[in-house]
Amino acid sequence: MTGSATDQTVTKTAAELSDAEVKKAAHKLLSQVGGSIATYAEACVRCGQCAEACHFYHASGDPKHTPAYKLFPIAKAHKRSVSPLGWLGLAPDVSRNDLAHWEELIFDSCTMCGRCTIVCPMAIDISSIVAATRQAFAKVGLGPPDLRAAAENSRDRGSPLGLTEEALEDRIEWLADDNEIDIPLDKDHAEVLLTVSSIEMMKYPQSIVGMAKLMNATGVDWTFSSEGYESTNFGYLSGRGDIAKTMIERIVHAAEKVGAKTVVIPECGHAFGVMRWSAANIVGRPLPFQVLHITEFLAEMKRQGKLKFKSFDGSITYHDPCQVSRRGGATEEARYLLDGFATDFREMTPTGNRNWCCGGGGGVQAMERAAGLRHKVFQIKMDQVEKTGAETLISSCANCRLTMDESAEHFHWDHKRDSLIELLADHLIEQE
Amino acid sequence: MDLLSFARGPALQFAIGVFCFGVTWRLAILLFTPQARDLTPARKGALPSPIAGGREVFRRMWPEIHPTGSNMFTTINGYVFHLGLAVIVFGFAPHIQLIKSIFGTAWPSLPNFVIHIAGGVTIASLIAALVKRLTSPVLRLISTLDDYISWAVTIAPLITGYMLVGRLIQPYNTALAVHILSFVVLLIWLPFGKLMHAFIVFISRARTGAYLNHRGAQL
Ligand code: SF4
Numbered sequence A: 001m002t003g004s005a006t007d008q009t010v011t012k013t014a015a016e017l018s019d020a021e022v023k024k025a026a027h028k029l030l031s032q033v034g035g036s037i038a039t040y041a042e043a044c045v046r047c048g049q050c051a052e053a054c055h056f057y058h059a060s061g062d063p064k065h066t067p068a069y070k071l072f073p074i075a076k077a078h079k080r081s082v083s084p085l086g087w088l089g090l091a092p093d094v095s096r097n098d099l100a101h102w103e104e105l106i107f108d109s110c111t112m113c114g115r116c117t118i119v120c121p122m123a124i125d126i127s128s129i130v131a132a133t134r135q136a137f138a139k140v141g142l143g144p145p146d147l148r149a150a151a152e153n154s155r156d157r158g159s160p161l162g163l164t165e166e167a168l169e170d171r172i173e174w175l176a177d178d179n180e181i182d183i184p185l186d187k188d189h190a191e192v193l194l195t196v197s198s199i200e201m202m203k204y205p206q207s208i209v210g211m212a213k214l215m216n217a218t219g220v221d222w223t224f225s226s227e228g229y230e231s232t233n234f235g236y237l238s239g240r241g242d243i244a245k246t247m248i249e250r251i252v253h254a255a256e257k258v259g260a261k262t263v264v265i266p267e268c269g270h271a272f273g274v275m276r277w278s279a280a281n282i283v284g285r286p287l288p289f290q291v292l293h294i295t296e297f298l299a300e301m302k303r304q305g306k307l308k309f310k311s312f313d314g315s316i317t318y319h320d321p322c323q324v325s326r327r328g329g330a331t332e333e334a335r336y337l338l339d340g341f342a343t344d345f346r347e348m349t350p351t352g353n354r355n356w357c358c359g360g361g362g363g364v365q366a367m368e369r370a371a372g373l374r375h376k377v378f379q380i381k382m383d384q385v386e387k388t389g390a391e392t393l394i395s396s397c398a399n400c401r402l403t404m405d406e407s408a409e410h411f412h413w414d415h416k417r418d419s420l421i422e423l424l425a426d427h428l429i430e431q432e
Numbered sequence B: 001m002d003l004l005s006f007a008r009g010p011a012l013q014f015a016i017g018v019f020c021f022g023v024t025w026r027l028a029i030l031l032f033t034p035q036a037r038d039l040t041p042a043r044k045g046a047l048p049s050p051i052a053g054g055r056e057v058f059r060r061m062w063p064e065i066h067p068t069g070s071n072m073f074t075t076i077n078g079y080v081f082h083l084g085l086a087v088i089v090f091g092f093a094p095h096i097q098l099i100k101s102i103f104g105t106a107w108p109s110l111p112n113f114v115i116h117i118a119g120g121v122t123i124a125s126l127i128a129a130l131v132k133r134l135t136s137p138v139l140r141l142i143s144t145l146d147d148y149i150s151w152a153v154t155i156a157p158l159i160t161g162y163m164l165v166g167r168l169i170q171p172y173n174t175a176l177a178v179h180i181l182s183f184v185v186l187l188i189w190l191p192f193g194k195l196m197h198a199f200i201v202f203i204s205r206a207r208t209g210a211y212l213n214h215r216g217a218q219l
């Protein structure tokens, strides 16, 4: 698989940038300033209320992790272009030092979770600002090398974790045989195209089996496609607009080819966020199918009476993936699925739209250098879970799950963790 | 032309001109900066954007306090000085007269003792805000020159107003001129610094409200 590589493809540090590249980054920052971004860039009253809302600041206590501080590069570029001082050449431009200083803040310490937006009296959406700023930084090769590598692997090998077309076929065959289950791949026509997160396929394969089992039980006509299967979008997360588009186009193409009316995104928050709320804008046309997160799809099937579950009697608490709940509008779907199934469901405090992030969203999971900070953040989650007294922590995002598993291992925290889908699949009442 | 005539006349007129031009110019930039059309379908049941945006403007007036209470001071203090300023600007009889002389409309004033209390509380609240800005590591890091200038031009008319009412500057005409000039400075600065948030707050909240409502996200 190949894709266009119009952006800077070599990872650099700010010190390695030429003066022209520094200017290019500043220019790209400016080009990101659309209507809302311009408003946000001008709106901050620097009240600092967002600090405590951000898990990075909450965990580190370091003022540089204040969300408002992440506005600075784009605000600086914008100010230079619209203020009288800028016209006179007196407002400073974004400098090499700025790029060096903010690189870590824009990438490693923002999961684009949107929690700060809740408390901001000006309603500034820092997450949108960070996404726009990442594009400018990526334009000149800045950003964590492993995040960029994940994006480039996706473009060149189909997935960030080496899930090539061949590997997909092999693994599907293996999972289908081993579990004696039908996992359709590359059907000519299907109502529903199911996609994967390679995190699941490579690290949590039982999740794929669970999805297939549930999909089969609904009776819908569905398939995977080897032409468009990877729904995580590291192009988007790394600021590589070209790769983001390539990844989206693969799924759009695959869905159009099989005539799918629905594309289902597996347990991955960012994959859902990008495909549901950005894909049409990135490819520049409305998509000819609806995009649903797996919890939305299954909740609808349950509503229609197509899925029934045996009750689960252990105590459970649910971690909301930020992009599904707070930023995705699907907070209630997982709860609807748990309703009547989990007899001892305990909400965390805070929960739902105000739940804390796991610390690994926004591509932060893929950044080795951010591991220490991520672990610190996870202490918030451990504390939340322990306060519920629930035995099992579940989520509906493989990226959150991986983040939580790695941090749990770091802390030797042996609390039970599971995926909502796997748990549901294990308790499915198979109907004739 | 004496100082008072200058302050009341050309200085105030100039300041109002700069204020109107500056505010219009900044709002125009924000409202006319092109915004790409969102091609994604809204979640079923999402409100029309203008309604969602308008709702967010009001909804955010309700404070969001962290469970730790860490933003309690900033939130309450913010309410105190915003309300205090509103009471003084729109409730003090001489201010209402000035507004009437410019816009031709007036309303009943508040008793003087209310204004005096509001003035004292507002000054104390603004001083507390400055102390917080200077002592909080977060605020120190994110503060810019704009924050300090905006603070100074906001508190100056309060202080000169107090001096005027308390006859701390003599003669009276000089005190009045100084008070008006401090207001002139505020008017001139407002469109160019963060005090512009008095207008931007509507756009910013409305945009985020519409954006998240499109997704069906309920904050
Ligand atoms: S809460 Fe909003 S206005 Fe206040 S500092 Fe943070 S981003 Fe700026």
Ligand code: SF4
Residues within 6 Å of the ligand: A053, A054, A055, A056, A066, A067, A070, A109, A110, A111, A112, A113, A114, A115, A116, A117, A126, A127, A130
């Ligand atoms: S979006 Fe989330 S991670 Fe990023 S600054 Fe806001 S609260 Fe912090």
